[in-house]
Amino acid sequence: MIETKNLTKHFGEVVAVDNLSLHVNRGEIYGLLGENGAGKTTTLRMLATMLQPTSGNAVLAGYDLVKNPEKVRSSIGILFGGDSGLYDRLTAAENIAYFGRLNNMSELLLQDRIRELTEVFGMEEYIKRRAGKFSKGMKQKAAFARSIIHNPDIMLFDEPTSGLDVSAIRNVHEFILDCRSQGKSIILSSHSMSEVEKLCDRIGIIHKGKLVAQGSIAQLQEQHQGKSLEDIFIEVAGGGK
């Protein structure tokens, strides 16, 4: 469902992502593990067509990233960490509908889908209220709904739990697992070992833009004499050096 081939991104002299090749299957969570500035966000921005690769390419849900970015966008949902990215002066329903309309959903289908997601995320009480006065949890649920309103086959999560408290983190984790159970292909970027260990089927460790190790946790441990993920990370990523 996601296949990248030598995906590379330069910002001037800086090589942010260097010949990244990976694949993610349907119903699989692929964890992109790396320190701040390792190239995780740049990779996800390229996959979301926000940035154009300097070289290399990717195929997402059968669509060529470079040749068919609009079709790629129709197949992906994205969720960022930190701020939920909702429009405060719009209601939750309006926020969700805006993204549905921009993803070419018909009005009939859109309203059905909003009703469905309102039920799924238990947003009945506040779906018609403006997002500016929501609690963090309420905002989070509205952001989840918005990201999957068009029922994408692929989900990209960019450090989705950064800055969240324990219960909010649990909500995010449940949402990610739920997406997997629906058969979506998922890339989760994170710098949290425990999160990656808990959620991911396979892991790619990215360091200075290069994929320095990848495989399931069991495979990685086998390659590194049974060490913990943290030790493996320190070993391959050079402890931040």
Place this chain on the structure above:
Amino acid sequence: MSIKHIWIVFKKEVRDIIRDKRTLITNLLIPIILMPILVYFMGGGMEKMEKDIENVTIALTEKSDTAEIRSLLEQNIFGDYPNVSFNGVVADPTAAIQDDVVRFVLDVEEDFAAKLGEGTPYKIFVHYDETDTKSLSSYGILTQAIQEYSQKQVEQRLIDMNIDLQILQPVSIVPINEADENAGGNFMLMMIVPMLASILIAVGGIPAATDLVAGEKERATFEPLLTTQAGRMSILLGKYMTVTMFSFVSVIAQLIGLLIGGLMSPSFFTMTSPGGQIGNFNIPIGALLLTILILVTLGMVFAAVELGISTYARSFKEAQTYLSFLTIIAMVPGYATMMLQPDDLQLYMFFIPLLNAIAALKMSLGGLINYTYLGIALGTSMLYVILSLAAAAWMFNQEKYLFRS
């Protein structure tokens, strides 16, 4: 690019801004409330000042306080000036003037009657305050009354000597006004409206432009938006239409405020007009339409520039800082041409952005229409729209500006 997406973005942005109380208060309520208050007090202040200048108070020095001098002043010199009143006698003219007890203190030579009889000049000393606007302005009324009296005395002497009065006037001036009859006399409007309208159109979209890109970046709503199926040009054009619309909403609000103020205090618009009349507007429909189009294109140029700057800015605050410079840039030609009259307009002005809109407005309000000039202004404005929009689109597609951090 999809018209459907442009419309979706536009509708959402308009709804979002309409719900923002701060923007509504700043762009709509404040101009509609503040402008009439400003105009009312400026117009009222001018009216009061004019009345104060007309009402002249005079006192005499102690040594001039004689029945003969009083009769000279009250009946002969100021008899035809009902607004001139005499407020007794003062011992210290300097203190009386500086303490604003009276506007003038007159000191007439005691032997004026004898000198008048002999045909030799006598003096009237006028104490006044040149640093006081009212005193300085009223001084004209005072000297006019004295000169009229002096003229009468001269004429009487010539009559007594059987000399024709025409000897006093070897040449006379006959004024012939050759002004175009379509040229209006709306001096205040010609001064204020082009300056105000062009500046407001130029800066009216700033709050929306700041919010729509830099604000979205800061609130983390921008990146999710870019991952929808809407192309960048569709997103940009939806936002562009919003900024353009709000720049005009702001202008309309200001002009409504100005109109309400004008109704409350008509003297504001006539205060520099000869005769104090608001001339009839007589703008041909073609010129009016061309001028409106030129103003619309001006709004479109600035909307594109503002969006480009907002795209470049890393944060809301940074965008505000950059855009405040744009306000200054817009104000310079506005104020620089404020006193310019329609017949002072030069061809080159119709080629320069912003200046061409000001020139077109002045030309139309002044009634001296030159369609070639207006056509040039519209043509160049449309070219600037294309260039500015192309620049904004280029910025919007530059990853290094869009994702600056």
